[in-house]
Amino acid sequence: MSSNPEIFKKLIKAEAKNLGFCLIGISAPQELNHYSKYQNWIQTGKNAGMTYLASKTALEAKIFPPALFPDCKSIISLAAQFPNPNQYQNATGTQPTSGILASYALGTDYHEILMQQMTLLMTSVIDRTGNEVKWMSAVDTLPMAERELAVQAGLGWIGKNGMLNTLEYGSTVFLSEIMLDLALPPDEPQSKDFCGECNLCVDACPTHCILPDRTLDANRCLSYLTIEHRGEIPSAFHEVLGERIFGCDTCIVVCPWNQKSKSEPRIQALFPESLTNQLDIKTSLPEIIEHFHRYFQHSAIRRAGKVGFLRNCLIRLANAQTANADQLMDEIVSRFPHPDIIKYYAVLSNKDSRDNKKELE
Ligand code: SF4
Numbered sequence: 001m002s003s004n005p006e007i008f009k010k011l012i013k014a015e016a017k018n019l020g021f022c023l024i025g026i027s028a029p030q031e032l033n034h035y036s037k038y039q040n041w042i043q044t045g046k047n048a049g050m051t052y053l054a055s056k057t058a059l060e061a062k063i064f065p066p067a068l069f070p071d072c073k074s075i076i077s078l079a080a081q082f083p084n085p086n087q088y089q090n091a092t093g094t095q096p097t098s099g100i101l102a103s104y105a106l107g108t109d110y111h112e113i114l115m116q117q118m119t120l121l122m123t124s125v126i127d128r129t130g131n132e133v134k135w136m137s138a139v140d141t142l143p144m145a146e147r148e149l150a151v152q153a154g155l156g157w158i159g160k161n162g163m164l165n166t167l168e169y170g171s172t173v174f175l176s177e178i179m180l181d182l183a184l185p186p187d188e189p190q191s192k193d194f195c196g197e198c199n200l201c202v203d204a205c206p207t208h209c210i211l212p213d214r215t216l217d218a219n220r221c222l223s224y225l226t227i228e229h230r231g232e233i234p235s236a237f238h239e240v241l242g243e244r245i246f247g248c249d250t251c252i253v254v255c256p257w258n259q260k261s262k263s264e265p266r267i268q269a270l271f272p273e274s275l276t277n278q279l280d281i282k283t284s285l286p287e288i289i290e291h292f293h294r295y296f297q298h299s300a301i302r303r304a305g306k307v308g309f310l311r312n313c314l315i316r317l318a319n320a321q322t323a324n325a326d327q328l329m330d331e332i333v334s335r336f337p338h339p340d341i342i343k344y345y346a347v348l349s350n351k352d353s354r355d356n357k358k359e360l361e
């Protein structure tokens, strides 16, 4: 039984790798130096409808993580790989009645899996060392500055699209954190920017929502609009959504670090069984309508909500402009006559409005 922090750290790192995490690093709790950037992001409304990110707790915790866990003496940052969208590109084209899903959502819901893995990690190391350690874990479940913490822990740098990017796995990683009341020797922060002169993600973003300070204007980001946003999606974004029905992988796909990154499905549950990022709306429709929460019980897609997800499906089907897709739109509204769905359907099935789409500025 050992309380030696060096030994504890070695065991944590070895066990995290055994459990399928691909990168792990440690930082000491400190004030993170992105305060003015974050504050400006909130004050200029770039957080869109994510008002929870502007709460007093969120503001405090984003800058100083121990605001959430006052006993915090170390923070473990963990990365686990998700499917690289470059491997899921559809060579044959998408069916007019299918839609494209963000690659991170192809496997089992990462919140569920990574929370389990972190619990296994901590209980295993605590059992082996005999240390009495208090800890608290998060995977997008607390307002942690997960990317800044990952930089502090040496996992990677923040790319121009605002995502954490890593030399080994590009940006196809989920981040999670464990705060603990044991002071562990911190790792070296990553101080280099490996984006260099590259600007591919900024140029490729279909809505030009990537800002010069490496943040996003969520109001214009297709990931935000299809996942977090409640209510109508402004018509200016309909055409640009194309075949997407949940999230957007464009800035991930074009990044050179994702084109040469290793793909190691070490936590199998985070990867799908088949190599496709398409959902056949037609086949899935009865389950989506009757049992949305059960059907997506173990999927991050649940986050969009039933009305939001069907709204996305309607836009995709309207974009297909085929008789089959139009028929499926009719079927959605007749089987699920929710007031919002009726409203979206009316806008999307109106030929005049289809032909006179507003241009995205
Ligand atoms: S997810 Fe899509 S819309 Fe959002 S920043 Fe990336 S490319 Fe742009």
Ligand code: SF4
Residues within 6 Å of the ligand: 159, 160, 161, 165, 194, 195, 196, 198, 199, 200, 201, 202, 254, 255, 256, 257
């Ligand atoms: S595409 Fe280029 S600029 Fe964008 S994150 Fe990747 S390396 Fe950086």
